[in-house]
Amino acid sequence: MEMPTPSPREVPAAPAAGYDQVITADEVAALLRMTPAWVYSETRRNRIPHMRLGRYFRYRRSAIDAWMSALEGGADPASVIGLLERPAEVDRDSLALRRARQPQRRV
Numbered sequence: 001m002e003m004p005t006p007s008p009r010e011v012p013a014a015p016a017a018g019y020d021q022v023i024t025a026d027e028v029a030a031l032l033r034m035t036p037a038w039v040y041s042e043t044r045r046n047r048i049p050h051m052r053l054g055r056y057f058r059y060r061r062s063a064i065d066a067w068m069s070a071l072e073g074g075a076d077p078a079s080v081i082g083l084l085e086r087p088a089e090v091d092r093d094s095l096a097l098r099r100a101r102q103p104q105r106r107v
Helices: 025-032 036-044 061-073 077-084 088-101
Strands: 051-053 056-060
Touching (some): 025 036, 025 061, 056 061
Antiparallel strands (some): 051 056
């Protein structure tokens, strides 16, 4: 007798060796025992390490773990976030793109 193949939703997400798991705000909220609204609020204030994919926020599990360790150790959490941010070249490019999209202000 053949066992039915479980649907993708039924299969637990087990990260492969060397793979850094990407999690959602709901999963971060559950990990921290906070509400998703709190996670989104702290994300918008750049107080939690995150990455933006279009209109969605995603979080690397290793970055959240490092951030929590910094909070426990009394270190400034902003210093951890600074280490985990994207390279400066990407930030300059995205800033230039945002400026190009904004309408010019009259003086």
